[in-house]
Amino acid sequence: MQETSTKPYLLRALHEWCTDNGYTPYIVVRVDDNTAVPPAHVHDGQITLNISHLATNHLTMGNDYIEFESRFNGQVEQLFIPVAAVSALYARETGAGMGFEVTPSQAYPGGDDTDPQPASSASGSGAATRAEAPKPSHLKVIK
Template sequence: MMNALESSSTRPYLIRALYEWCTDNALTPYIAVLVDDTVQVPREYVQNGEIVLNISFDATSGLKLGNEFVEFKARFGGVPRDIMVPMDRVLAIYARENGQGMAFPMPVPAASDEQDDAAASPDESQTAEAPAGEPAARGGMQLVPTDEADAEEPTDPPPPPPRKRPALKRIK
């Protein structure tokens, strides 16, 4: 019997299902992608480390929604480009017209990847600052200077942050 850790990701199956739902309902499927070195997209269209791609039949050529990658050809400013996005970099798929769709958790780098990155460039990985509007140390620690007055333990734990309903920002 296979446990949840050994099974394949549900993300590609959900992306294909929502793509089909969009096309069946004459809606335009868009994907939001977290861009890094593994993503092949036109970098000039990347904003804040993300890009939103129209993956409709009319906007793409040779679209393949595989288990590992979303691949297609598309024109950007009239220039044909080959696009390749690893499935774990897809943050959301939704319909342009009504915003309905699904968001996925952000990918977390594996512990071995972080160690490899730190070994390759220890100064850079320890001193890099996060872009504006992003958490300072995603999945890591941030050193904060303190003085003796701040060192005392608080008597009551801080209240939990208010829960917000996730929302997708539509970018045109």
């Protein structure tokens, strides 16, 4: 019997830790053909998303995938993210969190090298957005 990965358990624990401490949990995702996210917000083959309870609706953090609804530019989007595609989860306010190894896969065809642009939303809507905070460089990568 194959052992279950610790990654989904760590993601859920970090999400809970961020929430309990009043921080905003962000995930960094390597986007490929198995990932359903708004393509306009993918840059250089990845996207950073706010996964706080205020920014998401019907958030499910399972062992194989993360799924939720969120608003991007006023439009409700259904997001589907394989846990294997998550490269980091961190608190926006402090940068505390953890990095994870992601197996290279086919690059997202819509990715580009432009600077990240925040997804605009109505104030207070809690929409998932590109992170405005820089990705923490001190995150420990879990293999």
